[in-house]
Amino acid sequence: MEETALGGQERAFPTTLWSSILKPGKPDSDERRRTIEKLFSIYWKPVYCCVRFGWNKPVEDAKDVVQDFFADLLDRDFLKDVDPAKGRFRSFLKAALRNFMMNEKRDAARLKRGGGAKIVPLDGVEHFQAAPGDPDQVFDAEWLRSVLARAVDELRSDLTKAGKEKVFRVFELYDLAQGAEPTYGSVAKETGIAESDVRNHLHAARGFLRRILIRQISEYAVDERDVEEEIRWILG
Amino acid sequence: MDPGMILRLRRGQAEERDRRLAEILIERGLLVPEEARDLRHACDPGTFGDMLVRMRRVSDEQLARFERESGVREVMAALHDRELPEEVREALQNTLARVGKYVLVKVLGRGGMGEVWKGWDNQLHRWVALKFLTGDHPEVLRRFLREADLASQLSHPGITRVYEIGVHPKRPFIALEFVDGKSLEGGKLDRRRAAEIVRDAARAVHYAHEKGVIHRDLKPANVLEARDGRVFVTDFGLARPASGGGSLTVSGAVLGTPHFMAPEQALGRPADARTDVYGLGATLYALLEGRPPHEGTDSFEIIQRASHGATPPQTAHDDLSVIVRKAMEAERRDRYETAAALADELERFLRGDPILARPVGHFTRGMRVVRRHPAYASTIVLLAAAVVAGIFLGNRLLRERRDRTRIEEANREIDAARPLLAQIDRMQEAGRADDPAMEQALSLLESRAASALRIASDYAPAIHLQGLSQFYRRRYREAEATFSRVLSRDPTYHDARGRRGLARFYLLSWVPLDFVQDEGSFRIRFVPYPSEDEERIRGAEEDFRSLPAGHRDREYGLAFMAFARGDFEAARTGLRRLLGEASFRAEAWHFLALAELLAGDPDASLRASSRAIELGLKDAPTHSARAFGHAVQGRFDAAVEDAAAALARNPEWPQLRRLRAAWLIELRRFEEALREYDVLLARPPERTDDLLNRSIAYSELGHHESAIRDAARAVEIAPRDPWTYWRLGRNRIAAAQALIKARKTEPALGELRGAEAAFDGMISCAPAEPEGYVQRGMARMRMSRFEEALADFEKAVSLRADLRETLRGLMDTCRKNIR
Incomplete structure (x- = not known):
């Protein structure tokens, strides 16, 4: 009975990309570097869009700036400046980018930094689109969009792998609808299943999506609370 | 992902969030599923929680907690998803x-x-x-x-x-x-493995016996064999404490599986450790033979066989079969004394050592039969005995069947009352105690209880239902008696015990507080419960303590007990915690209010007593508690309102009325104070403090005659109390002043003389108290008798030097006038 009496022992937060790079020791290991690169590659696009549309840089310039920004972070051992208790990774990145953009050292950094690490393939960057605006807002909007898009992609591939294309189809028709507001009835008609199944599929898909989101967020979050806050921000 | 899409996606997630919140509330019993669905459909996605708060179905804090809980639950679940089987x-x-x-x-x-x-x-x-x-x-x-x-x-x-x-x-x-393995039901094992398994099971069962628990339903289905070979005994569903513990079942004999039943169980006699030894033997028999020991075409036949106690035939004849037979002896005293003894014996068999049990010969068997049925010592008669036993058993079963029908009918009534109980709780929690639907539900509950009792008047759950209906009506005295009746039938009926404890405690209806005013500040003092309440408190405590750990009423009870002992800290900590979970126990809120007050947090106390009142506990003690909460903070206007509400419910509470009157005087609402004193003084004994206070009210209202009459009466009652004279004198001076204002000099002079006489009285009672001289001096001054006045003032100063400053002006006036 003891465990239940104590309300259940809390399990440790699983190791995330974030927490693994925060671990002390071996600061320059290849593994750590790879982890950071992965972390950055995920959030490359919001940073790019922010620079391109928020700071209004031309395409080529923006690509360089983003590359420099990440390289600078890596070289500076930026994690020393980060207090994980103080906030979300997103806020940190946003603030770091703002500093970087305002920092005159940027130009000098462009020449010597980079360390040869190419953070992300830059193909297709020219087609990235976002509305110009306040850099922070652009960043957040782009962040939101990329997180959701990534989660929906994963949902699609998960459900397809599991042979549940129909579940995804229902979700797509209902929760990702464009234009006219769908009803259970209209989705049922289009997919040829019962309305009650529409409801169940929808419920299941939403649950999956949420789980995927939580997992993805946990890759850059610091702890459960951080995940919770971030998910609340993302889901409105 | 365009903004419209994100919006829709978020909307969908909001719906799910509402659904999860609803699930938690349903889990907590705060909502029923149908209602949750209706409410959810009635609001926009994502606003379900807010609506519940608006409807006062949950508090803000509760909502925040539930949302947090559901969030954490989701996050944890999702994060560990990948590691899940x-x-x-x-x-x-x-x-x-x-x-x-x-x-x-x-x-x-x-x-x-x-x-x-x-x-x-x-x-x-x-x-x-x-x-x-x-x-x-x-x-x-x-x-x-x-x-x-x-x-x-x-x-x-x-x-x-x-x-x-x-x-x-x-x-x-x-x-x-969870045991990863299988039960042994229907299995047939090799002799060695069977012996090992029953040996291990017997050790476990022996441990339970040492803890005072008899299993009573041992059979292969209740023995599990894990993949790794470990053996588990499970399903203590029929278990019963070895000592005490009344009958839970009306028809004891039909419980348990007849195929493995010991004769004493088949005959409905009490079970003991040796009953389990039989069960273990029967289990071993089944594992060896691949079939249960007692078989028959229906349970009647099986029970009949089991009650005979004839050991069923065995295919093998070795030490193990001797052990089986000894474990399954019809007479308990012939079996292994303990499960441990059986385990040891099986151990001997497994080691190849000689076993202790001796094969039973035909002669011994015959002797045992004779011992069992001494009146019929022949085989022929023995046959007859079996028939007689059969008839007896048949009657018994018939009677039991009749009982069972009755119980089933009563249960139907009780089941029908269940939704009512839930509804009443819900309405109480929603603060709808005054709702006509509440009255309806309570009446229905009463009639259900009555008809359950008509069907089965001695059926504990039916009586319990009646107790509940009284409890919900707050008729605690009746409820206490009713729950006692339940417990006399079934002492293990925890819910009845818990409710009785609560009823007993709630019967301590008066508020053990005293309101003390000293030096203009107010204090609350705990007045320990008087000895006539002690027995009730002890009874309640006994009830609470004999509940199993974790029983909700026990937790409440222990907090109440802390309160009764005067440990307000413990009481309020306990109650705060409990009330955070289930907030509809109005009485508990009331006692929390008292504990908060005594622990020095009047604001928390006010909140708690307001909650109690909201929940429908509008009786005198609750209102008085809130009145105290207000008064101790100097908010007398609110205090007198609550005190009035309390007195409307219990007019026979002079102490509270007295306080209310005093608060009214503080508020200078003399007319109302007057009315309270009229009530207090309308019945004996006349108290001088009431008379004196009323005289203040009269005096302030300009009814000098009445003021003087009251004070004079007080002097009559307490002629040795200097302060009654003081009040009389003061009242006369006030009267004189009014007369002077009306230019009635002569009557005024009369009053002043009367005042002088009153202060004479005071001085004779308390010659060392300067106040008497001061007052008399002032009266004399008003009569222009300055020399005497000066003498009085000087006397006062001689008694208390620091009065010199205060009286300097008066004394100067006297001196001036003397010259």
């Missing part, structure tokens, strides 16, 4: 397959009482066996919970552990240790 991940896709932190994976079996599921504990990440109760007969529910309660006291590697007793309102369950 495949079966669990599949089951997770079905949200209905969740009960609290458990994920239901598959049905392991269905039994008489309910279903057993293989489940996954999502917090502790382990497999569990979840036993659900199906149907909701209170009798069955209680047996079910008792199993959990008894078994949870047992901790032995050979007994499946109880992890949690889920007191879920709709789906009570027990979470048990």
